[in-house]
Amino acid sequence: MSTIIEVQGVSKSYGGVKANTDISLTVPEGGITGLIGPNGSGKTTLFNSIVGYHPIDGGSIQFQGKEISKLLVPDIARLGLLRTFQQTRIYGAMNCVENMLISTPHRKLRFIESFRRNSKEEHERAEHLLDFVGLYEKRYLRSGSLSFGQQKLLEFAMALMNEPTVLLLDEPTAGINPTLINGLIDRLRRANTEFGITLFIIEHNMRVIMNMADTIYCLAHGEMLASGSPDEIQNDQRVIDAYLGAH
Amino acid sequence: MSAQKAILYVALLVLIVAAPFLFPDYKTQLATLWLMIIVSLTWDMTGGQMGYNSLGNIFFYGTGMYVAAVIAIGMVYDVGEYTNAFGGGKFDFTDDQYFTGLFVGIIGAGVFCALSAFAIGWLTFGLRGPYFAIGTLGVAIAAGELVSNWDWVGGGQGIALPVYPGDFDNFKTFIYFLFAGTGVVLFIFLSWLYQTRFRAAINAIRDDEEKAEAMGLHTLRYKLVTWAMAAFFVGIVGGISAFQLIHFEPLETAYQTINLGIFMVVCVLLGGKGTLWGPIIGAILFHVFKEVTWNYFLGWQWVALGALIVVTVVYFQDGLLGWLRLKKPEWFGVRVENKQQAVAEPAE
Ligand SMILES: Nc1ncnc2c1ncn2[C@@H]1O[C@H](COP(=O)(O)OP(=O)(O)OP(=O)(O)O)[C@@H](O)[C@H]1O
Numbered sequence: 001m002s003t004i005i006e007v008q009g010v011s012k013s014y015g016g017v018k019a020n021t022d023i024s025l026t027v028p029e030g031g032i033t034g035l036i037g038p039n040g041s042g043k044t045t046l047f048n049s050i051v052g053y054h055p056i057d058g059g060s061i062q063f064q065g066k067e068i069s070k071l072l073v074p075d076i077a078r079l080g081l082l083r084t085f086q087q088t089r090i091y092g093a094m095n096c097v098e099n100m101l102i103s104t105p106h107r108k109l110r111f112i113e114s115f116r117r118n119s120k121e122e123h124e125r126a127e128h129l130l131d132f133v134g135l136y137e138k139r140y141l142r143s144g145s146l147s148f149g150q151q152k153l154l155e156f157a158m159a160l161m162n163e164p165t166v167l168l169l170d171e172p173t174a175g176i177n178p179t180l181i182n183g184l185i186d187r188l189r190r191a192n193t194e195f196g197i198t199l200f201i202i203e204h205n206m207r208v209i210m211n212m213a214d215t216i217y218c219l220a221h222g223e224m225l226a227s228g229s230p231d232e233i234q235n236d237q238r239v240i241d242a243y244l245g246a247h
Numbered sequence: 248m249s250a251q252k253a254i255l256y257v258a259l260l261v262l263i264v265a266a267p268f269l270f271p272d273y274k275t276q277l278a279t280l281w282l283m284i285i286v287s288l289t290w291d292m293t294g295g296q297m298g299y300n301s302l303g304n305i306f307f308y309g310t311g312m313y314v315a316a317v318i319a320i321g322m323v324y325d326v327g328e329y330t331n332a333f334g335g336g337k338f339d340f341t342d343d344q345y346f347t348g349l350f351v352g353i354i355g356a357g358v359f360c361a362l363s364a365f366a367i368g369w370l371t372f373g374l375r376g377p378y379f380a381i382g383t384l385g386v387a388i389a390a391g392e393l394v395s396n397w398d399w400v401g402g403g404q405g406i407a408l409p410v411y412p413g414d415f416d417n418f419k420t421f422i423y424f425l426f427a428g429t430g431v432v433l434f435i436f437l438s439w440l441y442q443t444r445f446r447a448a449i450n451a452i453r454d455d456e457e458k459a460e461a462m463g464l465h466t467l468r469y470k471l472v473t474w475a476m477a478a479f480f481v482g483i484v485g486g487i488s489a490f491q492l493i494h495f496e497p498l499e500t501a502y503q504t505i506n507l508g509i510f511m512v513v514c515v516l517l518g519g520k521g522t523l524w525g526p527i528i529g530a531i532l533f534h535v536f537k538e539v540t541w542n543y544f545l546g547w548q549w550v551a552l553g554a555l556i557v558v559t560v561v562y563f564q565d566g567l568l569g570w571l572r573l574k575k576p577e578w579f580g581v582r583v584e585n586k587q588q589a590v591a592e593p594a595e
């Protein structure tokens with residue numbers, strides 16, 4: 001598999017806090033890559049750096065062979081590199097269908113087309129994807145009135161609507177009812193296999209990430225601690241120590 | 248459109264056309280009502296639909312007045328000489344010159360204001376929340392001060408326009424139809440615009456601008472175009488007001504930040520932000536409230552108005568339509584449907 005995201009020597013600090021120090025990793029095209037690490041280890045910071053949310057202090061980030069570390073958030077999103085938020089962000093006063101319809105890929109939309117109505121195909125796709133994440137019945141409800149878990153699912157569906165090449169998911173199962181997690185894993189896999197979206201996932205739930213990812217990177221204190229297959233990571237003494245707080 | 252809706256709209260149109268003949272003594276009030284409706288609807292485009300609460304839309308009103316005046320006068324005379332001779336001198340306008348000046352002036356006012364919205368938006372759309380509100384207010388206040396010190400346009404004394412060539416009663420009807428026509432065009436325009444992707448885009452910006460950016464929306468482009476469209480219509484009604492008032496001056500009339508500048512916000516809050524009918528209903532309620540208090544509670548009118556603002560802002564934030572939406576959500580398309588299918592949990 002060829003590399004789609006290449007992060008090289010990226011550092012980022014907030015004032016005195018070194019959130020990321022000299023991080024390097026690669027995300028292969030078409031796969032599912034995991035990113036783990038204890039709370040505050042710099043996972044979200046790294047995602048933010050990749051999608052252009054803040055300028056990085058040093059290093060390079062390439063997407064499909066193109067340097068993107070100087071680009072702005074919407075430009076990167078329009079390249080097909082999309083992220084979801086750890087705290088979950090949706091358009092709260094709009095209903096689910098409206099949330100979906102405005103999430104069509106904007107790299108394809110010419111400005112003049114924004115003065116037209118959504119096409120029938122877009123409506124169908126929106127409903128299909130809402131069905132896919134299990135929100136079909138709630139589709140005309142104000143999205144802000146949904147539970148946190150449902151909002152998380154909606155945000156995932158919106159990301160799929162955007163037809164990204166790569167999707168960065170920040171803790172997709174956090175706040176989801178445990179009985180629904182298996183269903184969500186299944187959908188994440190299908191997003192990868194059926195829709196062909198490369199996934200890069202931050203996850204705290206070990207069972208979930210060990211189940212899905214081909215390769216896992218582990219951060220601790222803002223530094224790259226270990227990387228490898230789920231088996232290698234599970235048996236890595238440094239990773240175990242980091243999670244037990246012995247580090 | 249359903250048959251019921253079509254009938255409603257036809258009836259409304261008939262009422263709009265008949266109003267100045269049915270209530271000949273209220274032509275000016277009715278014209279002012281249209282003015283309130285238009286500035287409220289346009290304020291809601293950014294304030295309600297896009298989440299940018301401008302306190303400076305009055306800038307486009309005042310600027311529209313001046314641009315229309317300068318164009319209408321400038322097409323016939325030298326503007327500097329005309330304003331210099333204030334009251335004196337002989338500056339006649341033929342009927343043709345009057346009407347050409349009026350139409351070109353009004354359209355020119357709209358275009359100029361749309362362009363200035365791009366320029367001001369470029370500078371102020373980096374500001375969020377209250378900072379945007381104060382920033383735009385600053386622009387309007389500064390513009391009033393600048394214009395009142397600019398002798399070429401008459402300075403603090405203001406500027407006088409040619410007088411309508413015809414009797415005063417016809418003039419009032421004419422002005423009414425200019426306002427009403429603009430209002431109807433604006434309403435049709437917004438009913439269409441609010442069904443397109445454009446509306447969803449500015450609603451998304453209102454709900455979470457950072458999310459919209461992360462989803463790849465051209466946020467600045469949408470913001471600038473929305474404000475420019477609003478400014479176009481405000482500029483036009485500014486231009487109409489200039490011809491209606493004949494003489495106007497910069498601070499009390501054109502850039503009247505604390506009167507019309509605030510009234511438009513109150514109207515929208517009263518009727519309900521982010522809806523098509525809210526600003527219209529709010530403008531009607533407000534206008535009636537204002538006429539009643541100004542006529543019957545003279546001396547207390549500002550107190551009554553202040554009380555209305557406080558009650559609206561504190562207890563009634565979503566306005567009349569927002570309150571209705573809460574009570575009757577099904578009227579607003581909120582519904583839950585059951586699908587006979589286990590959509591929540593696929594087989595493992
Ligand atoms: N905007 C910010 N300003 C200052 N410090 C920040 C900011 N964002 C993150 N940090 C700090 O940077 C470090 C890394 O935070 P980050 O959110 O990247 O961790 P994380 O691995 O995503 O943690 P979690 O698992 O809790 O989500 C933490 O020490 C955090 O306090």
Ligand SMILES: [Mg+2]
Pocket residue numbers: 043044045086170
């Ligand atoms: Mg995080």
